[in-house]
Amino acid sequence: xxxxxxxxxxxxxxxxxxxxxxxxxxxxxxxxxxxxxxxxxxxxxxxxxxxxxxxxxxxxxxxxxxxxxxxxxxxxxxxxxxxxxxxxxxxxxxxxxxxxxxxxxxxxxxxxxxxxxxxxxxxxxxxxxxxxxxxxxxxxxxxxxxxxxxxxxxxxxxxxxxxxxxxxxxxxxxxxxxxxxxxxxxxxxxxxxxxxxxxxxxxxxxxxxxxxxxxxxxxxxxxxxxxxxxxxxxxxxxxxxxxxxxxxxxxxxxxxxxxxxxxxxxxxxxxxxxxxxxxxxxxxxxxxxxxxxxxxxxxxxxxxxxxxxxxxxxxxxxxxxxxxxxxxxxxxxxxxxxxxxxxxx
Amino acid sequence: xxxxxxxxxxxxxxxxxxxxxxxxxxxxxxxxxxxxxxxxxxxxxxxxxxxxxxxxxxxxxxxxxxxxxxxxxxxxxxxxxxxxxxxxxxxxxxxxxxxxxxxxxxxxxxxxxxxxxxxxxxxxxxxxxxxxxxxxxxxxxxxxxxxxxxxxxxxxxxxxxxxxxxxxxxxxxxxxxxxxxxxxxxxxxxxxxxxxxxxxxxxxxxxxxxxxxxxxxxxxxxxxxxxxxxxxxxxxxxxxxxxxxxxxxxxxxxxxxxxxxxxxxxxxxxxxxxxxxxxxxxxxxxxxxxxxxxxxxxxxxxxxxxxxxxxxxxxxxxxxxxxxxxxxxxxxxxxxxxxxxxxxx
DNA sequence: GTGAAAGCGCTAACAA
DNA sequence: TTGTTAGCGCTTTCAC
Numbered sequence: 001x002x003x004x005x006x007x008x009x010x011x012x013x014x015x016x017x018x019x020x021x022x023x024x025x026x027x028x029x030x031x032x033x034x035x036x037x038x039x040x041x042x043x044x045x046x047x048x049x050x051x052x053x054x055x056x057x058x059x060x061x062x063x064x065x066x067x068x069x070x071x072x073x074x075x076x077x078x079x080x081x082x083x084x085x086x087x088x089x090x091x092x093x094x095x096x097x098x099x100x101x102x103x104x105x106x107x108x109x110x111x112x113x114x115x116x117x118x119x120x121x122x123x124x125x126x127x128x129x130x131x132x133x134x135x136x137x138x139x140x141x142x143x144x145x146x147x148x149x150x151x152x153x154x155x156x157x158x159x160x161x162x163x164x165x166x167x168x169x170x171x172x173x174x175x176x177x178x179x180x181x182x183x184x185x186x187x188x189x190x191x192x193x194x195x196x197x198x199x200x201x202x203x204x205x206x207x208x209x210x211x212x213x214x215x216x217x218x219x220x221x222x223x224x225x226x227x228x229x230x231x232x233x234x235x236x237x238x239x240x241x242x243x244x245x246x247x248x249x250x251x252x253x254x255x256x257x258x259x260x261x262x263x264x265x266x267x268x269x270x271x272x273x274x275x276x277x278x279x280x281x282x283x284x285x286x287x288x289x290x291x292x293x294x295x296x297x298x299x300x301x302x303x304x305x306x307x308x309x310x311x312x313x314x315x316x317x318x319x320x321x322x323x324x325x326x327x328x329x330x331x332x333x334x335x336x337x338x339x340x341x342x343x344x345x
Numbered sequence: 346x347x348x349x350x351x352x353x354x355x356x357x358x359x360x361x362x363x364x365x366x367x368x369x370x371x372x373x374x375x376x377x378x379x380x381x382x383x384x385x386x387x388x389x390x391x392x393x394x395x396x397x398x399x400x401x402x403x404x405x406x407x408x409x410x411x412x413x414x415x416x417x418x419x420x421x422x423x424x425x426x427x428x429x430x431x432x433x434x435x436x437x438x439x440x441x442x443x444x445x446x447x448x449x450x451x452x453x454x455x456x457x458x459x460x461x462x463x464x465x466x467x468x469x470x471x472x473x474x475x476x477x478x479x480x481x482x483x484x485x486x487x488x489x490x491x492x493x494x495x496x497x498x499x500x501x502x503x504x505x506x507x508x509x510x511x512x513x514x515x516x517x518x519x520x521x522x523x524x525x526x527x528x529x530x531x532x533x534x535x536x537x538x539x540x541x542x543x544x545x546x547x548x549x550x551x552x553x554x555x556x557x558x559x560x561x562x563x564x565x566x567x568x569x570x571x572x573x574x575x576x577x578x579x580x581x582x583x584x585x586x587x588x589x590x591x592x593x594x595x596x597x598x599x600x601x602x603x604x605x606x607x608x609x610x611x612x613x614x615x616x617x618x619x620x621x622x623x624x625x626x627x628x629x630x631x632x633x634x635x636x637x638x639x640x641x642x643x644x645x646x647x648x649x650x651x652x653x654x655x656x657x658x659x660x661x662x663x664x665x666x667x668x669x670x671x672x673x674x675x676x677x678x679x680x681x682x683x684x685x686x687x688x689x690x
Numbered sequence: 691g692t693g694a695a696a697g698c699g700c701t702a703a704c705a706a
Numbered sequence: 707t708t709g710t711t712a713g714c715g716c717t718t719t720c721a722c
Contacts (some may be wrong), residue, residue, distance in 0.1 A: 080413070222624070280568055
């Protein structure tokens, strides 16, 4: 492990010149720059981040806090962030925050503060004013994904509107007996995404003058979860809905699997719509409202780098609402000219 | 941001005493320890890792290189690693290595070397002797997951044996027309997992004296991939296999979906078996050979910490082969008393 | 355009 | 048991 002094010696210059040549900051003649670079390459020299950050206060490392890794949406976001970060020469330090409040406090009080990260991206985690304040007091730029965090730039779709759009699509097909299979309202994600989508759903129904008695069923946000809920909800032909708006594509797919298993024809007896744009939606012919999590990750990094590199006194703190688009497939291909009721009553 | 000197001043001791009290290394009286801790808490002091690592050479940070994030197996491994690491007080810096050789070199030459990580976990990436040597020369412990890496401790299942086990299960059910739908043999993963599984498959057939003409079809390692391959392979009733050994559970599930779509009854007309232990296997009634990726991640961290904390001169470099277990479900529930041939010829 | 020197915040000998 | 001292490797004024 060679150090800067070695490089300087071999190149026949001082440490400070070597440092300038390598970092690109400050004036160095073309000649010496070449000499220094050659020496560095020869020695396989790599700057010590520890030493550099000690003096500059920058680590070129970004912390990412995220509640799940192995769910499609989150994995995509993470991949998007990682790719952008590495390309910009930044490292990514990963903190998976479970619902364990203790762990969360530890991560914020200890890990994130240790001057180890220059900035933080918070995915689907609603930072408390306290947490935001802490990080900001430390001068650490902050970007949120998946919901609005007051005071910092954040990125998300409009969950209420997206849910409304999905539900309206079902209504426009003639459905009246529509159900929402979504996230447990008590076990909320941080931004209360579950409620938001439920609210959008109900709003669409209300606006269309539709009343549904049994309009909600909770499910885990996974294909398994959707499948279990689907079996439960679709079992009784007399009470089953003719259309389901699922809280995410995984749930929607699980429901479609359950429907097939129960011999329920899609879309003739049941229409299904999801949210996200999961690649499986195509395989299953699932209509879905698409968002692009990978792009969201990339965009968040962009915002962050803007804060990091540019003017230190220009903290843009607006919330950006990302558009979602309807991608219609066979799961909602049937149009009902007259409202359908499977109930015999 | 208070620094150690502040804490020391408030506690009325010297910096070194404060350091000892906080780090737990060296002798400090109970009394002063309490005083120092109180002062630190009062100031919200957190040690600067940059400064600490500059002098100790340790960063309490582990680098993880992994080819995918959004695939079940890899996500699980990552979650397992993350949980164990954070519990041990280590950070995790994530590098997703695509097939881009350039990126790979950059990560090894630059990122991993910058003294930013104390150790490296390599998931499903076959490190070259060069890469291993580089990291070892730097004194960085190294653990591999997903295949044997000569000279370093590594962890993996026996892909050949696992594939053989799966195939033997199908054979024992009376199947003769068996096919392997697995990874592209050209687009190999680093440890040639695809070939290994294919070899195990073929070995089982050979041992049973079975010859199959069209015994392989490649697929992307995803449900979509399995679905596409399934449609292609199962389309013609005269040539279709009666059993399929899939390269992973995602592929197997995709095949099952395709089969249902084609009206092929499982397990009466087709048996399917996968590898991994994906949670969806239960939903789909898929028989599979189970491994536990999360545990593998945890185990890898254990091995790493052993090297990191313990005797510096005890590098255990053996490869540990993890057991896999057959989990039988309905997808292979049918026993054929006489070998089945769907072919009319 | 280049070098000398100071010091970032911390730990680890070594003395006391 | 505690304090003093000397750096860890780098960047960055400030002279030259």
